[in-house]
Amino acid sequence: MHSLSLYGCAVAVVGPGIGVLAALAARDGGDVPPPVAVLRAWRRPVPVVAAGLVAVMVVLGVAQSLVPGMVGALAREPGGAWWRAVTALGVQSSGWGQLLINLAALAAVAPVAERRFGPWWTALVFAVSGVAAQAVSMAGWSPRGGGDSVAVCGLVGALAAWYAVRGAGAPRRAALLVPASGLVLCLLANNHGVGLLVGCAAGAALASVAAGAPRDVPLPRMSVLFEPEPRQWGLRGDPHLWRALRDELSGTDLPDSADAAARRLRAAFRELVGQDLYESAASSVYLERYARPNGGMSNGSVCLDKWRESLMPLLLERAGELLESRSPRGR
Numbered sequence: 001m002h003s004l005s006l007y008g009c010a011v012a013v014v015g016p017g018i019g020v021l022a023a024l025a026a027r028d029g030g031d032v033p034p035p036v037a038v039l040r041a042w043r044r045p046v047p048v049v050a051a052g053l054v055a056v057m058v059v060l061g062v063a064q065s066l067v068p069g070m071v072g073a074l075a076r077e078p079g080g081a082w083w084r085a086v087t088a089l090g091v092q093s094s095g096w097g098q099l100l101i102n103l104a105a106l107a108a109v110a111p112v113a114e115r116r117f118g119p120w121w122t123a124l125v126f127a128v129s130g131v132a133a134q135a136v137s138m139a140g141w142s143p144r145g146g147g148d149s150v151a152v153c154g155l156v157g158a159l160a161a162w163y164a165v166r167g168a169g170a171p172r173r174a175a176l177l178v179p180a181s182g183l184v185l186c187l188l189a190n191n192h193g194v195g196l197l198v199g200c201a202a203g204a205a206l207a208s209v210a211a212g213a214p215r216d217v218p219l220p221r222m223s224v225l226f227e228p229e230p231r232q233w234g235l236r237g238d239p240h241l242w243r244a245l246r247d248e249l250s251g252t253d254l255p256d257s258a259d260a261a262a263r264r265l266r267a268a269f270r271e272l273v274g275q276d277l278y279e280s281a282a283s284s285v286y287l288e289r290y291a292r293p294n295g296g297m298s299n300g301s302v303c304l305d306k307w308r309e310s311l312m313p314l315l316l317e318r319a320g321e322l323l324e325s326r327s328p329r330g331r
Contacts, residue, residue, distance in 0.1 A: 016174035041111035049119040050110035075146035085134040088146035129154020129198040150195035157199025165207035222249035234303025240290035
């Protein structure tokens, strides 16, 4: 019965967690599969704290493989020093299997958390939830072991609680299963429950602050307008130009008006193509940098007519919808 309860809690956390990750990662409202939405969270500008956490865990994982005694020196142990509640986050006491699973979970969750909460809050939630879970374990729940899965649970709990307060639709209702699972896990003396509940508390607090000051929430980067990509292009160079524009605007905040967004898109297009989209009389233009080996007859060609008729209007429509949804009336 104990094992069944643990598996049930795992399902109740993983299932809604994937839905919340996908909903938060797809910030422009695009309907994309969860793996695509999560990969999108690693777009530029790269979330530095998420990248740093993944890099540190990889380095520590390799180190513990080369120096097996490292696990015993840093993991929890009966009667161990208090600082092991911190160092136990850096070693995976169950070996490579635990390391790979935890790395995959961290790589999926951390960038979404950082784009939602910012780098400092992400690092704080990871550290506090992880150390709290390790400390409770050392107090008697599970005196031996180590791993960062409890800290990843903290990030999952924070995202789920934030979405339960600020989100919408089915993922919002499903997100409530995450704190419920945390309570059950605590009743089963499982340290992952502590990580989940600490993260949920942090996420709920951050959501409450955001709800009280909606105008302080910054606008997203203009690169969100480019996802998902259109299904139809004019010529073979169009998708390459689309992605180049996305990268060009990845560090630019979305302006607070549709007209300003239109001007910024038009300027970026002119900079990359060398022609103004609406002043040029040409129907297409060849750009060698977008040509690919064996790319076909229209290789490297950009269809200006397609950009005027549908691609640029699509970007402008998305900008208008996003600005409307973030206005006081849209909220």
